[in-house]
Amino acid sequence: MNENVLGIVAGVLTSASMIPQLIKVLKEKNVKDLSLVMLLVLITGVSLWVWYGIMKDELPIILSNAFSVLVNLSLLICYFIYRKS
């Protein structure tokens, strides 16, 4: 497989992986088994990838990670809405 195609497929999969998790949380309104630390570390990490992409001027890195930031921020908001206090 061409390495650019491979990189794009890999990037789409890792960026999109949290969408099924977000859908599950929105449906079941339950986040008890999700790790808040995981979400915070992940959001920090993908935000830094966006910054890295901006510095290197690499649009695919910027776009895929900015998308991940959005999905994971949504998941974080759901976490605080749905956690049992």
Place this chain on the structure above:
Amino acid sequence: MNENVLGIVAGVLTSASMIPQLIKVLKEKNVKDLSLVMLLVLITGVSLWVWYGIMKDELPIILSNAFSVLVNLSLLICYFIYRKS
């Protein structure tokens, strides 16, 4: 910040983000709110990143994503052990 340092910090954070999730699952033995589809898509994605790293001969990409494969495979095994049938 130097862009290589930034890339390394970002890579370590995104690779390590699933460790707190794995620890939580091992402690609480509960995976009801985790999405199996998320795990499968993520493992496929990071595996393709390892392949990409091998093709581009970029050791940081290979190592950080191989580490992610290990953590997420452990989480997948836990998923099947702890899900209520």
